[in-house]
Amino acid sequence: MILKQEKGKIIIKIEKIEEQEIKSKLQELIIKGLKEIANKNQVILDLGDMGLNESEFKTLINTFDSLSIPIDLIRNTNPITKMISINYGIPIDAPSVINTHNKLNPRTIPTNNKNNTSNNNKKIETSFLEPSKSTLNQDILIHRKNIRSGSLLESGKTILLIGNVNPGAEIRSSQNIIVLGKLMGTAHAGYPNNNNSIIFTLKLKNPLIKIANMVAEFDENEIKKQIKSKEISNILFYHDNNLIRMEIIKEQKE
Amino acid sequence: MERLKRSIVVTSGKGGVGKTTITANIGAALANLNYQVVLVDADVGLRNLDLVLGLENRIVFDLLDVIENRCRSYKQALIKDKRISNLFLLPAPQTKQKEDVPLDKFKELIDEIKQDFDFVIIDCPAGIEHGFKMSANAANEAIVVTTPDLSSIRDADRVIANLESMEKNSTKLIINRMKKHMVKKSQMLSIEDILETLNIELLGIVPDDEYITISTNNGEPVVLNKTKPLYKYFNNIAQRIVDFSIAIENPFNEGNIFQKFASLVGLRKTK
Structure with a gap:
């Protein structure tokens, strides 16, 4: 099992489906603070190109659930595993899913008023970036x-x-x-x-x-x-x- | 001659929407257009494609015989249609279970057949279990068949979701059994309503016609009879499979009043 952290994401890569091995490795990581990181980040389970059947998939997800580490997305290239994942209610990590995680950072603010000064633009941008309470x-x-x-x-x-x-x-x-x-x-x-x-x-x-x-x-x-x-x-x-x-x-x- | 080597699964989710009839007719229509076509019945245990094509008395080997090496090659199991020389059927076993056919072996078989033909069209069983996974996994493209019923549309939507997750990105839709008079009175879902939910490209529309029951019982695809109204819709679908830029044959497009009158008195040419 390989653990990787990206901005707003935590990627858990699994190369072999061995329930006990995964469980013990997860417990090891929980002691090191995995739960706290998982709560603050999107958890992606990377299964590479592994072709799992429904019971293998269910067992794997249950292992994570039993340790209170919910999986947000599955990353996998095998079409059958992908189908099982979607049927199981876990979306596939695809370009259509955009996680804004921390804050929205719009690069441009659309405006029709060409006479706006740069100061005015700044004001709009600031108000847009401030989320309501x-x-x-x-x-x-x-x-x-x-x-x-x-x-x-x-x-x-x-x-x-x-x-x-x-x-x-x-x-x-x-x-x-x-x-x-x-x-x-x-x-x-x-x-x-x-x-x-x-x-x-x-x-x-x-x-x-x-x-x-x-x-x-x-x-x-x-x-x-x-x-x-x-x-x-x-x-x-x-x-x-x-x-x-x-x-x-x-x-x-x- | 270089073949097109295309493999297409015809699926729906719900049973009884006309998958087998559509498979038989678009296969026959493509063969009529001079393409080499193999129809594969993947409905193991509940095969029907042989009946619709009128080939039920000629089955010697089936696809499981090929997979389990009980015949020399897949060519020995193919049944050649006597009416259209370039149309072939690979039947499903009737006494086995769907799970008896391994996913990878079926894909290998389809990939092998594809090399020698323009089109391999797979008639997928209803449901989203093993039979669907096996058929969808083996094909490169998919055609989803739906009728204008909410239950059929919901099942088609589920199938499209599964096809998308399997990265079948060229999925097209056929709407079967459209009843013109009911759509006009808003008693049936319109094409726009269906497309709003399913959100995929429309390949063709097949209006409801009693003749389909007669042709199925006679084991004779509709496209063999050019005088029947359904002929032009199946022919249009076959043409659009080859070239998607060809305009769709829309049963709701009645033309202007002169064309309508010409059609009534029988002056309109059938394609």
Whole structure:
């Protein structure tokens, strides 16, 4: 087992599936502070080109789980192992997954005003970089791909999804979920018991909404009638007084 | 002559959406276009492709006989279609289990056949278990078949996710059994609705037609009968497999009023 640390990532490379050997090596590393590092970083399990069957894969992940080291991503080139990993709910480390981990560092700030002085630009940049208090110290996982049926995207961080959650797919976060697309599957924010989490989606169609240990029930057609629209857009779900509330955010006219 | 050496899996996730019929018809259509085509039935234990092609009485060896060296080479197990000279079938065993065929051996077999043909089209079994893994692993390209039902679309989506994880990046979609009158009345999902969810390139559309039942029972692919309306849709799909820039044959595109009238009185030429 080889341990490698990159910016915001901790990569555990395994070359041989030997349950006992992996366990003892992990226990050794835990004494040296592996858990603390794993909590602060994204944990990637690098399996090289190893072709694992379902039970081997399950045993391997259970070994990590039993020692409280959750695997965020799998790195592997074998197509069958990749498929098993996705079916098991662990995303594959691919270019479509961007981990911002610490902070956003935009290189350019788009502006239409050509007369802006450099000082003005600076002001915009500063305000953009300062996160609001509620999101301070929170990491964001940005995922730029549709979540397809049978797939589970799970993270301890806030998930910003640029794409759709298709019917039969699930997105689960211990923090918040923001879907810049259409939510048609299951969204579970604040998993397992964080009541302060929110879910926001641009559009929805028959989704299942869960926040912490509560499930939302609502009649989509009734809401459409109420708002006199064929489609519901910009929807925020949040927990309030043992209820999941739904708020339709209207565009603000300038 | 240099062959195209393409291997394509026809899959869907859900059963009963028309994978086998589509495999038989696009295979026959490609063979009609003068390509050398082998259809491989990967539905071990539940084979049907031989029936759709009307070749059920001619099976001597199957793909497991080839893999387990019970015949001299795969060529001995191929059944040549008598109607289209460059169309061949490699049948699946009927008395075995899917798990009896090893993933790597099946891939090796497909890779070997591919060298001598333009197209190897694999009819994948329903589901996402061993049979799917075996078929998808062996092919370079994939065609996902769906009908305009929510259950079929959801299963197709799952299959596409699995294909993506296996890095099959040239996956195309065929929408089967579109009912024109129901789409018009918004009683059925439209092509746009399906594409919004599945988000892959559309290869072709096959409208619902009772004649498909007759042709399947007769063991005669639709494309053998040029006068039937479905002929042009399968032929279009075969052409688009060869050249994706060819326009799609859309059953919802009715043309202008004069073309409509010409079609009604039978003046419109069939391709």
